[in-house]
Every structure is written in structure tokens, then in C-alpha cells.
Amino acid sequence: MLLADVLYKKDLTRDDLIYLLSLTDADEMQALYDRAYEVKAANVGRVVYYRGLIEFSNRCIKNCLYCGIRRDNDEVERFDTDRDDILAMAKWAYDNQYGSLTLQSGERQDEAFIDYIEGLVRDIKALSHGELGITLCVGEQDEAAYRRWFEAGAHRYLLRIETSNPALYAKLHPQDGHHQWQVRKNCLDVLRAIGYQVGTGDMSGLPGQTIEDLADDILFYRDMDIDMIGMGPYVVHHNTPLGKAVVAQGLDSAEGKRRRLELGLKMIAVTRLFLPDVNIASTTALQALHPMGRELGLKAGANVLMPIVTVPKFRSQYLLYDNKPCVEDTPGQCKNCLAARVASVGDTVGLGQWGDSPHFFHKQ
Ligand code: SAM
Ligand code: SF4
Structure with missing residues (x-):
């Protein structure tokens, strides 16, 4: 079958996903990205939230x-950011018409943390008159914590499955009983049952990960009825x-990085073809591998950006990976920089809007 036939096919099979994710010819990959951009325009619009x-x-922990x-x-x-500083950043985002916020941190499960998040969600809702x-x-x-936060006003939750392959997940996490794939998957089920718009995603280019694993990640998004996808290259x-092992094996060469960037972009494009009405983020990790990484993500079908609004003094302490971009920028600089990046793609910014996943409403 010709590439064009697959790109315009209605119901892609697992084999089709594998075929598209396996493309390496520059013109063919471009055809994939262009088609995914068309599908984005037709289904979620050329608007970036x-x-x-x-x-x-x-x-x-x-x-x-x-x-x-x-x-x-x-x-x-x-570090822990002072509550007042978080609220000041939330107010800044509200005043600058960001429409919505993502609160992210390392994991803690103690009662003090659960209380803290609950109060924070209520305070942010109050300062934005319910609008953010x-x-x-x-x-x-646990379910009780997710429920308390939902009732306080959080309406979306992002929990990446990291990989849909439990055996690969086990290789990427300590086997100490606290890092279990099935527990993470159950959390996604609980979040959906509570009523959240549910987001998940994977990392692409992980050592030991196959193209079949990536195709299965996309099938997992469908099977789990996921509304929004935040995925990116490892x-x-x-x-x-893991980083030390990858470097020692020579896999973090320029070629290795290029391959992971390409996989990240192909994942966005193929996911957009397969799940036309979900929200897909163009993540910062793309930009860690290429100066135009996030624009390339938008051109490959993504429709969400996550501008960093972290208090500037703490940005250099939240480093999930090397070469994280935007660490030196103020929120104001990030705002202007992203607006220019969105305009360069030909999209517009959906200022002041939540930009909920159309998929969430299609299934109601
Ligand atoms: N602690 C929460 C969790 O794990 O769900 C939320 C924050 S965690 C830092 C957010 C995401 O960062 C993870 O789901 C993971 O996919 C991503 N991440 C961590 N290390 C990474 C790396 N080296 N490269 C790319 N993404 C990474
Ligand atoms: Fe913690 Fe990082 Fe794992 Fe999230 S990805 S749980 S922040 S170690």
C-alpha cells in the first residue's frame, strides 16, 4: 500500500501505526506531519491552548x-515554593489570559501534601473567580485524594503511563514494590471514573523500547479513552x-538525539491521525533536543503548549533532564517567546480559554 493511502485511511490498524512510526525518509516523514496538521486543523482547529x-x-518519594x-x-x-509565590504566579497567569494552569511536582502521598494541594486549588479558583x-x-x-482535589475544582489530571509495556516499565523503575505499572494504570481508571479529563503519555526513544511498543502506547490511549496526551522524547x-547507561552505550550521540526527536514528532503525528479529537501537547522535551522542537510538534499535529510559569529562582532546581530550555527566562519572556513560536507556525493562541479536549465532550 502507498503511504498516501495509509495517511488518508479512516481506521488505522496496529500494522498501519507501526508502518507510519517506522518511516525514516525525510519526504515521507514530512508527508506524515503535513497530513497530521491537516487533521488537527479539521478537528481541533489551528488554535494553541x-x-x-x-x-x-x-x-x-x-x-x-x-x-x-x-x-x-x-x-x-x-525546594518547596511558598504558597504566596504560587498564588502570585497563578495571578500572573490569570492576568495574562493563560486560561488554565498545570500544577506539577514530585510525588508525595502524605496527608499534609493532600491538604496543601486541596487548599491551593481552592485558592487559585477563588483568585481567578473560578475562571482558571x-x-x-x-x-x-489514592481515590480519596483524587476526589478531594476534583471537588476543590481541579478538572484535569495528567499521569503519564510512561510506556504501555509493563515489562519495559519494570526495567525503567526500581523493583521495590513502589513503582508498579498496574497501580499507575489503575490510577488512570480511577481518575476517569471521578470525572476528570484524563491525560497520559509516554516517553519515546527509551532504551529497549521497540516501534511496536510505541504503536501499543497509541492503542493504549484509545483503549483507556484518554482525553489529552502529554508525551515526549526521553x-x-x-x-x-538510565542516563549513565545510555551515555556509556554511546546512545546519547547527536544521531541518538536526532532519532529520539524524530520518534517524538512521529508519535504526535500518528496519534493525531489515530485520535483526531484529543488534545496533544508539544512538550518542552522536544525543545531540549532541537531549538525549534516545540514548533515542529505543533506542525506535526499538537495543539497545546505548557509555558513555564515556575517561580524563576526555582527553575534551575526542577531539572528532569539535561539541557532543559527556558530555565533562565522570566514568565514574561516565556510568554513572548511562545507567542512568536506559535505565530511562526501559522496558528493562533486561544487566550483566556480552558481549551478542553473535544474528545471529553464527544463521549458525554
Ligand atoms: N511526579 C509526577 C509523575 O511522575 O507523574 C509528575 C512530575 S514528573 C517529573 C512528569 C514527567 O516527567 C514524567 O511523567 C516523565 O515522563 C517526565 N520525565 C522525567 N524524566 C524525564 C526524562 N529524563 N526525559 C523526558 N521526560 C522525563
Ligand atoms: Fe518522581 Fe520524577 Fe518519577 Fe515523577 S518521574 S515520580 S518526579 S522520580
Whole structure:
């Protein structure tokens, strides 16, 4: 079958997903991105929605082998942002018509943390007269915590499955009983049952990950009825077990990075073809691998950006991977820079809007 036939096919099969994700010819990959952009324009519009990202704490009880803020990375100076500073950043986002916020941190499950998030969500809702949408991205929790936060006003939750392959997940996490794929998947089920718009995603280009695994990640998004997808390439952090192994094997060469960037972009494009009405983020990790990474993501079918609104003094302490962009920028600089990036693609910014996933409403 010709590439054009697959690009315009209505119901893509697993084999089609594998075929598209396997493309390596530059013209063929461009045809894939162009078609995905058409599908985005037709289904979610050429409008990019912002989720101002406040990375408010890098304390984490987990030890994911790839992540720069894992518990055992003792090079990291741990921080908690003062509540007033978070509220000031939220107010800034509201005044600048960001429409919605994502609160992200390392994982904690203690009662004080659960209370703290609940109060924070209520305060942000109050200061924005209920107008700011709130996405939480604070890891695995029990149902009671997710429910309290939903009732406080959070309406979206992002929890990446990281990979839909449990055996690969096991290789990327310590086998200490606290990092279990099935527990993470159950959290997604609970979040959906509570009523959240549910986001998940993967990392692409992980050592040991196959193209079939990536195709299965996309099928997982469909099977889990996911509303929004935040995925991106794996990027090395030098002081992590996985990062050290990847560097030692020579896999973090320029060629290795180019391959991971390409996989990240192909994942966006193929997901857009397969799930036309979901929200897909063009993530910062793309830009860690290419100066125009986020524009390329928008051109490949993504429709969400997450401008960093983290308090500037803490940005350099929330490093999940090396070469994280925007660390030196103020929120104002990020805003202007992203507006220019969106305009360069030919999209517009959906200022002041939540930009909810159309998929969430299509299934109501
Ligand atoms: N702690 C929460 C959790 O894990 O769900 C939320 C914050 S965590 C830092 C957000 C995401 O960062 C993870 O889901 C993971 O996919 C991503 N991440 C961590 N290390 C990364 C790396 N080296 N390269 C790319 N993404 C990474
Ligand atoms: Fe903690 Fe999330 Fe990093 Fe895992 S990915 S170590 S849970 S911050």
C-alpha cells in the first residue's frame, strides 16, 4: 500500500501505526506531519491552548531511573515554593489570559501534601473567580485524594503511563514494590471514573523500547479513552542510572538525539491521525533536543503548549533532564517567546480559554 493511502485511511490498524512510526525518509516523514496538521486543523482547529506550568516542588518519594529529581539524586537541592509565590504566579497567569494552569511536582502521598494541594486549588479558583482551569500532575494517589482535589475544582489530571509495556516499565523503575505499572494504570481508571479529563503519555526513544511498543502506547490511549496526551522524547539526565547507561552505550550521540526527536514528532503525528479529537501537547522535551522542537510538534499535529510559569529562582532546581530550555527566562519572556513560536507556525493562541479536549465532550 502507498503511504498516501495509509495517511488518508479512516481506521488505522496496529500494522498501519507501526508502518507510519517506522518511516525514516525525510519526504515521507514530512508527508506524515503535513497530513497530521491537516487533521488537527479539521478537528481541533489551528488554535494553541496554554497550560501555564508551575513546577512547585521537586521533593519526590519515587526513584524512577530516568528522572533528574528522583529521590536518590543527591546533587539536587530540594525546594518547596511558598504558597504566596504560587498564588502570585497563578495571578500572573490569570492576568495574562493563560486560561488554565498545570500544577506539577514530585510525588508525595502524605496527608499534609493532600491538604496543601486541596487548599491551593481552592485558592487559585477563588483568585481567578473560578475562571482558571486547573490540571494537576502530582503522581499516583489514592481515590480519596483524587476526589478531594476534583471537588476543590481541579478538572484535569495528567499521569503519564510512561510506556504501555509493563515489562519495559519494570526495567525503567526500581523493583521495590513502589513503582508498579498496574497501580499507575489503575490510577488512570480511577481518575476517569471521578470525572476528570484524563491525560497520559509516554516517553519515546527509551532504551529497549521497540516501534511496536510505541504503536501499543497509541492503542493504549484509545483503549483507556484518554482525553489529552502529554508525551515526549526521553532526554538524558547525566546523574541518573538510565542516563549513565545510555551515555556509556554511546546512545546519547547527536544521531541518538536526532532519532529520539524524530520518534517524538512521529508519535504526535500518528496519534493525531489515530485520535483526531484529543488534545496533544508539544512538550518542552522536544525543545531540549532541537531549538525549534516545540514548533515542529505543533506542525506535526499538537495543539497545546505548557509555558513555564515556575517561580524563576526555582527553575534551575526542577531539572528532569539535561539541557532543559527556558530555565533562565522570566514568565514574561516565556510568554513572548511562545507567542512568536506559535505565530511562526501559522496558528493562533486561544487566550483566556480552558481549551478542553473535544474528545471529553464527544463521549458525554
Ligand atoms: N511526579 C509526577 C509523575 O511522575 O507523574 C509528575 C512530575 S514528573 C517529573 C512528569 C514527567 O516527567 C514524567 O511523567 C516523565 O515522563 C517526565 N520525565 C522525567 N524524566 C524525564 C526524562 N529524563 N526525559 C523526558 N521526560 C522525563
Ligand atoms: Fe518522581 Fe515523577 Fe520524577 Fe518519577 S518521574 S522520580 S515520580 S518526579
